[in-house]
Amino acid sequence: MNCCLCEQTLRFVPSWRGIFLYEPPEVVCQLCRNEFSKITGPCCKFCGKEGETICRDCHYWEQHGYPDLIRSGKSLYHYNDAMKDWFHQYKFLKDVLLAQVFAKDLREVLKNERGVVVPIPLNEEKLRERSFSQVDQLLLAANIPYRHLLEKCGETLGEKTRQERMATKQLFRLNGEAVPKQLVLVDDLYTTGTTMRQAAKTLQQAGAESIRILTLIRA
Amino acid sequence: MQAIEAFLRGRIWMKQFIPFPKELVQEAIDRGDVIVINGISADGECGRCQETSPDYVISYTCATCGKICRYCRTCIKMGRISSCTELVLWTAPAIQNAGPRAFGWNGSLTPQQETASKAIADSIQKGADHLLYAVCGAGKTEILFSPIHEALQKGLRICVAAPRTDVILELSPRFKQAFPDATVHTLYGDSPEQTGYGEIILATTHQLYRFQEAFDLLFVDEADAFPYSLDPSLERAVKKAAKPSAPVIYISATPSKTLQKQIAGHSTIFRRYHGAPLPVPVYRAMWNYERHLRKGKLPSPLKDWIEDKLRKKQPFLLFFPSIQLIELASPLLHKVDCAIAPVHSKDPQRKEKVMHLREGALAGLATSTILERGITIPHLQVAVIGADHRVFDRAALIQIAGRVGRSAIDPSGDIVFFHNGITRQMDAARQEILFYNQEGKV
Numbered sequence: 001m002n003c004c005l006c007e008q009t010l011r012f013v014p015s016w017r018g019i020f021l022y023e024p025p026e027v028v029c030q031l032c033r034n035e036f037s038k039i040t041g042p043c044c045k046f047c048g049k050e051g052e053t054i055c056r057d058c059h060y061w062e063q064h065g066y067p068d069l070i071r072s073g074k075s076l077y078h079y080n081d082a083m084k085d086w087f088h089q090y091k092f093l094k095d096v097l098l099a100q101v102f103a104k105d106l107r108e109v110l111k112n113e114r115g116v117v118v119p120i121p122l123n124e125e126k127l128r129e130r131s132f133s134q135v136d137q138l139l140l141a142a143n144i145p146y147r148h149l150l151e152k153c154g155e156t157l158g159e160k161t162r163q164e165r166m167a168t169k170q171l172f173r174l175n176g177e178a179v180p181k182q183l184v185l186v187d188d189l190y191t192t193g194t195t196m197r198q199a200a201k202t203l204q205q206a207g208a209e210s211i212r213i214l215t216l217i218r219a
Numbered sequence: 220m221q222a223i224e225a226f227l228r229g230r231i232w233m234k235q236f237i238p239f240p241k242e243l244v245q246e247a248i249d250r251g252d253v254i255v256i257n258g259i260s261a262d263g264e265c266g267r268c269q270e271t272s273p274d275y276v277i278s279y280t281c282a283t284c285g286k287i288c289r290y291c292r293t294c295i296k297m298g299r300i301s302s303c304t305e306l307v308l309w310t311a312p313a314i315q316n317a318g319p320r321a322f323g324w325n326g327s328l329t330p331q332q333e334t335a336s337k338a339i340a341d342s343i344q345k346g347a348d349h350l351l352y353a354v355c356g357a358g359k360t361e362i363l364f365s366p367i368h369e370a371l372q373k374g375l376r377i378c379v380a381a382p383r384t385d386v387i388l389e390l391s392p393r394f395k396q397a398f399p400d401a402t403v404h405t406l407y408g409d410s411p412e413q414t415g416y417g418e419i420i421l422a423t424t425h426q427l428y429r430f431q432e433a434f435d436l437l438f439v440d441e442a443d444a445f446p447y448s449l450d451p452s453l454e455r456a457v458k459k460a461a462k463p464s465a466p467v468i469y470i471s472a473t474p475s476k477t478l479q480k481q482i483a484g485h486s487t488i489f490r491r492y493h494g495a496p497l498p499v500p501v502y503r504a505m506w507n508y509e510r511h512l513r514k515g516k517l518p519s520p521l522k523d524w525i526e527d528k529l530r531k532k533q534p535f536l537l538f539f540p541s542i543q544l545i546e547l548a549s550p551l552l553h554k555v556d557c558a559i560a561p562v563h564s565k566d567p568q569r570k571e572k573v574m575h576l577r578e579g580a581l582a583g584l585a586t587s588t589i590l591e592r593g594i595t596i597p598h599l600q601v602a603v604i605g606a607d608h609r610v611f612d613r614a615a616l617i618q619i620a621g622r623v624g625r626s627a628i629d630p631s632g633d634i635v636f637f638h639n640g641i642t643r644q645m646d647a648a649r650q651e652i653l654f655y656n657q658e659g660k661v
Contacts, residue, residue, distance in 0.1 A: 131283040
């Protein structure tokens, strides 16, 4: 097996953990792994952006029509060059296997989760075009059970400018499933927070009491 | 020939990305000119690159067709192919378009080049594979011109493939000049779209994935690593792109023993076009060079060598085994002279730096193995730091030594292997160069 990012031969490193506990095989080499940069240290309590306790974007949301939606939030990685490459190959070249790269990280964060894990959906058309949902696939790879509660309305944010994105009115509707009290919204990339705030609003209106968010990457 | 045929003939293309209106494609399918096949066959082979390994052909639940699909990771950079992707192949027989073609090359060949050129033309005539085994700086491209011109007259479709984009880009203007009224296409990673039916296709080896039984004649340049032990899919690509009866001409300065045995027809040129022998590598011990560099000291043999070149105002290349070592050494080199710059494969200014070295704005470059091929600078001097490292195998060392003394004005120069112990690969490289010089004596 080679590293799925750089094609170097993967060297098997034996460990005590590996002997006594089952560990899924590593899919990337240590050098590629080191290129990703984890978010550590103080960060925004809503979105996980490194820096102030409430970042500028979240401050804006709290002031402008979306207050008290999100209890807390976390993001795992910075959007650096290595992450951009990974994201491109995963989402746009549709390299499904790359979901494995962060399986361990997601499992680590979500394994003791008691709320319902709710992935952000794609719209039907996009899904058929892409052939897989990138968020679902990340959770599947991490072996985390999840439940879809939302459906995406027409628009996608991908091609919009920052102002257009933040002014978008309604992105999601409920898919008809019962909405639990406690849940965690999961998405791949957090850019302005429009997606998360909209999803949270829809779910709160449907009766969710505690909404937390988790994203793999904070741009 | 219709535009759509000109585009599709010989190619294997994803149906959804054919740059023609859907109706036109459908018409061709209905006429039976084109067949449509599944992207991944039932037994898990990629229709484009013929990958079969389950490490690269991955199954997943596909939301497009709702079934378990497989997709190929080997050629994913060219647009992902999965089981429910449709690939299109033009299968209607071709009309030969033989006719006289202009020949825009009027240089002259040395007697040795002439012999090799004739031998290649003979092989093509017989439809047999051929190996052109010629040292660095023998003038290989010129040897090909006349056989290619002959093949063009007969209406053959010709491909010249090389592993690296740099080589293809360098060949392109020379071919366009030599064959002014032929359609020459240049294909690499993000090459611009080119219209019409390419009679001569210059392509990186990877681009051959996109062709199937297309060529009547195929040249594989820099075939050193052939059969590609590291990437067998490239070897498959060459086989697939050529018509079953098409002769393949391999060109290399350091062919593997396997390749030499595999191919019956050989031409060898062990003398450079200017007639001078190849500079022979000199060994110089530089014990524990890595530790010295880590401690922030430039080993004195290397320092002396560099200072000597600076005094003589000769441009030089320092080959390092890894990017980390370049980064360690570059501040130390900078202290010796600020006109020594580092360069490596990820450096966006790679081309500019080489240009500066050629023009004299830089005195020397500290480089990884990327510059081992295709660079010609008059009066160049070369040192390999850590020639005992495993990245420097026989072929790489011969290529590196081949950078020295390429121009006729100054056919000599230094090639020094600084080492921490002599390896077999170093000896093999040196022996081979001595052998070339012996054989090349007239």
